[in-house]
Amino acid sequence: MAEANSGQDLAKTMKALVLKTTSEPPTIQTVETPQPTLGSAVVRVLQIKVISYTREVMNGKRNYQFPMPLIPGFSAIGRVAAVGADATMVKPGDLVYVDCTTRSRDNPSDVFLAGVADGYTAGSKRLMKDVWRNWTYAEYCRAPLENLAVLDERRLLGRPGEGGLGYSIDDLSFISTLLVPYGGLRDIELQAGQTIIVAPATGPFGGAAVLVALAMGARVIAMGRNASSLAKLKATVPTPGLVETVQITGDIKAETEALAKFGQADSFFDIGPPEAYQSSHLKSAILSLRHGARISLMGGYREDVAIPHVVIMHKNMQLRGKWMYERSDIADLIKLVEHGILKVGEAAGSHTYGHFSLEQYKEAWDLAAEHTGLGDQILVQP
Ligand SMILES: NC(=O)c1ccc[n+]([C@@H]2O[C@H](COP(=O)([O-])OP(=O)(O)OC[C@H]3O[C@@H](n4cnc5c(N)ncnc54)[C@H](OP(=O)(O)O)[C@@H]3O)[C@@H](O)[C@H]2O)c1
Structure with a gap:
């Protein structure tokens, strides 16, 4: 059976932020690029909106539990690079919202937040540790197909007057919040x-x-x-x-x-x-x-x-x-945004205080702890 339908040849290695222990800062490392498998896609990560308390999660102060070494992360905006052979909607080149809320396929109550928290059941902990451990603080991320929501790029990023809403990718990062x-x-x-x-x-x-x-x-x-x-x-x-x-x-x-x-x-x-x-x-x-x-x-x-x-x-x-949201909520909220009912970007009072590379993760996490007002955004672009 075919395992993957690569949209492009992925480089063998990529850059990622790796956390080996919460008592020491993470480091930038060259690691193997994940390859698509059945049920997954590999996404080129464009940007992650930094949560205000990311620093406290990664230094252990918030006592979140996760396996290490870990490529941490949260939800992100990305572009699909390659898909598993069973993908029927998502295709290489699609602009997608990558959601971190991950559920077991045979038991959806085993739920965890990829890149951040391994959940509260033996099943969720095992699934994060053994299967979906690494996430979006990397050039590429392998995500379950069901964690991807394809964004209507023409509508969202298109010019007003030509049927578009005139948003930027920065604006779309607010969706995760x-x-x-x-x-x-x-x-x-x-x-x-x-x-x-x-x-x-x-x-x-x-x-x-x-x-x-x-x-x-x-x-x-x-x-x-x-x-x-x-x-x-x-x-x-x-x-x-x-x-x-x-x-x-x-x-x-x-x-x-x-x-x-x-x-x-x-x-x-x-x-x-x-x-x-x-x-x-x-x-x-x-x-x-x-x-x-x-x-x-x-x-x-x-x-x-x-x-x-x-x-x-x-x-x-x-x-x-309520912990996070249901999968159906993701599609429904994106419809609210695509229909212009729920605004993102400046129209929602959102302001981006800085874009940071993976190497500048510390500055990004520190700045996010300072800017905690409505719509304040600090973005990491791996
Ligand atoms: N259930 C879920 O799925 C889920 C998902 C994400 C986050 N969360 C939780 O939601 C919390 C809030 O997130 P956030 O991003 O809005 O804020 P946050 O940055 O974690 O906390 C800041 C907010 O909390 C207020 N605050 C701080 N200390 C307080 C106190 N002692 N008494 C009353 N208010 C206080 C602040 O008000 P001031 O302006 O007065 O300082 C501000 O409104 C997070 O810490 C996280 O634990 C839950």
Whole structure:
């Protein structure tokens, strides 16, 4: 049986960032270029949007678990270089979004984030260690076919006036950030016309949640500790009239009173970082919801979180956790972008602070930790 349908001859070796241990910095190495196999494609990685806490993941501070040596990575934009013989849609030359959320084919609950985290089951850990260990901080990446979403290049990159949206590849890198909150918002079935509390809304994924909720037709109450970041967020979003802000002060009574001014919300989307596990917003937001409200918990807390159980029980609320998103969410979000409903790039308040080579990974990771506002982008181009 044919194993591969190479679109071009891949060089035998390539450049990659390799992490051997979290106690030492990664190094640039020359490694074998991955070749396509059945069920996979090899993608020339064009750029990776750096997550604000990449440095803390790679130096072990965030305690993410992954096998080493590892070519790390996250989701990326790339161009298909070669495909396995069973690919029926993806072909060499296609511009693709490469997603890091990887699932076992015979047991989709074995899920892990390629290049970042090996998941929570024996199956997910084995699959990352033995099969999909290396990811996008390299010139080429071999990815499962189902992790690739072909982008309509003519529509997205084409000129306005000629049927295009006039985006650049930089703009498209924002898709990886928008997808995370989309997963949670789809999961709680956010409806057009509803009001949702997003907290904290001033970080990269929190700000993206505001944009996505607006594109889904909702009104947003954005919570955050920093009043000027909230004001900046409101000034940046495309429909500021649909965004209200409430400051997280630590005073639950004051926060619930401030939230009550906007009526009872239909849902609450939480996306706090690990250090916010005791933040007052978790209670004040839940106390401000209507009967039958839905709550999406996407925050990265490592500690247990206290919740107002009696209110959740008496008000028939639904509490749902969500790690990333479903595969179908990727195609659906890309449609929102291709149809111009969900903006990326400058129209979404996005700004790219720098492009970095693989060798400059440290500068990129340091800068990403500094620029954590809505739409802030630092891009690595291997
Ligand atoms: N479930 C998933 O699939 C998924 C996926 C991706 C990320 N995550 C989690 O989402 C978290 C948030 O991501 P992010 O990129 O938006 O932000 P981030 O860079 O991790 O954190 C910054 C945000 O958290 C706020 N914050 C920091 N410390 C806080 C505290 N003690 N109390 C209240 N708010 C606090 C910041 O507000 P200020 O402006 O006030 O500092 C800012 O809004 C990540 O840390 C990760 O753990 C989950």
